[in-house]
Amino acid sequence: MNDRVPPLPPPDGTRSSVGRVPDTPNRVQSPILPPDLSDEDVVARWLRAKATGRGRLSPTTLEQYRTEAERLFWYARQTGATVSSWTMDEFASYLAFLQAPASWAIRRPGVRRGSSDWRPFLKPLSDRSAGQTQKIVTSLFDWMRDVGYLQLNPATGMPTVGRRQPEKQARFLAPDDTALIREVIAARPELSREARLAKARDLFAVDLFERTGLRTTEAVRCVMGHVRIETVSPELRREFPDAPPFQWLLRVERGKGGKARWVPCDEIALSLQAYRMAYGLPPVPAPDETLPLxxxxxxxxxxxxxxxRSRTTVWNLITGLCAEALVYARAHLRRVDAERFEAASTHWLRHSYAKGLATAVGNGLDARAALENMGHADMRTFNQYVDDEPMKRALATSHARRNAR
Known part of the structure; x- marks a missing residue:
């Protein structure tokens, strides 16, 4: 068993379902699993599968999957129906329970997992959280069906909890905001070598997140050798006659869900070279260079x-730059949205990039290219960034209606 995926705790210290004859026609003997496994054993194997291979889940996501499995078994024990015996009715009841758990299912703050007082809820789940739970548990039942442990998935056809269109993404920094951050960094006095390094590195960091849309974890995993300069082929030059002879690309080896992708990075080329030279490195990375980005x-x-090397360190860097910009703006009597700078983070800069891509899609960029740049699998996720300014939309509507009279 993978050390990161400890076995699920047995109910009340026993393995009551080991060797039990299936109490539902839906549970069958899998041709590829050992006989007489308990439901807990089978789900532990599912978690182990999720933790291995190129598409393995991140430790944070894996922990969420394990939490959902524990929550599922806890509920099953309270109702007396083993997970493998569930029908669509039991699954529907579980979904309802997620959003309105009984008072006895709510644990007190501070109670740790493993305690007899542990409960799976601190409060009722939001629509978003309940929908995520449903998604994970449905994928578990899919896997149990695929390995021949169940004949059918009892979650099949269930409407998604709280399904609604996601709100338009408002957590981003506008170009004027990021221009202010760059101005603040550039205005720092270079009183020491460390200060010069920090200035070059910080300017590059703002460019990296705003102009490539990398997730924090992806940026932490990138090394200098992942930056490549590729020649634009004659065929592509005929298709894009104004293209430069070379294109800078950044390889994301393992994005969300283990998916790799190439991200265009011409827009960070100058700050990358200035940053590297400040550190005494050649302006262009070597293909085999293993220095962190x-x-x-x-x-x-x-x-x-x-x-x-940690998400927290990078998060602290960017939030520190936002705080520095806010202090600078107030000292120079610049009008800024203080609440936005106080709340902004690396992910806000990713959203800034996505908003720019949404505009580009409106100007002809293929939506599939935008999805690939962001590392998104679903267009509905990307649509959060389209038309996320209600005031602009209101003004455009008023203008169009006036002209139609």
Missing amino acids: LLSLRRTRFGNWKGL
Whole structure:
């Protein structure tokens, strides 16, 4: 068993379902699983499968899957119906329970997993959270069916909990906001070598997130050698006659869901080169260069540059830059939206990139290219970034209606 996926706790210290004759026609003996497995054993194998291979889940997502499995078994024990015996009625009842759990299902704050007082809920789940739970549990039942443990998935055909159109994404920084952050960084005095390094690195970091849309985890995993300069072929030059002879690309080796992709990065080429030269590196990365893409201001004891290797460190960097920009704006009597700068983070810059892509789609960019750049699998997710300014839409509507009279 993978160390990151401990076995699910048995109900009340027993393995009551081991060896039990299936109490429902839906449960069958799988031709590819050992006989006499309990439901808990089967789900533990599902979690182990999710933790391995190129498409394995991240540790954070894997922990969410394990939590959902624990919640599922806890509910099944309370109702007395084993998971493998569920029909569509039991699954529908579970979905209703997620949004309105009984008072005895709510645990007190501070109660740890493993305690006899542990309960799977701190409060009723929101529509969004309940929908995510339904998605994960449905995928579990799909897997149980696919490996021959169940004949049918009892979640099939169930409407998604709280299904509604996602609100338009409002958590982004406008171009004027990011221009202010760059102005603040550029205005720093270069009183030391460390200050010069920080200025170059921080300007690059803002460019990286705003102009490539990388997730924080993706940026942390990238190394310098993932940046490539590729020659534009004659065929593509005929299709895009104004294209430059070369194109900068950034390889994301493992994005969300383990999916790899190439991201165009011409827009960060200049700041990348300035940043590298400030660190004493050649302006263009070598293909086999293993230095992290985001560097620390310090070296290892062997003289190599350290990298920013955690999401928290990068998050602190960007939120620190936003706070610095807010202080600068107030000192120079600049009008800014303080609440936005106080709330902004790396993901806000990703949303800024997505908003620019949404505009580009309106100007002719293939929507599939926009999805691939973002690493999205579903157009509905990307549609959050389209028309996310109600005031602009209101003014455009008024203008069009006046002209129609």
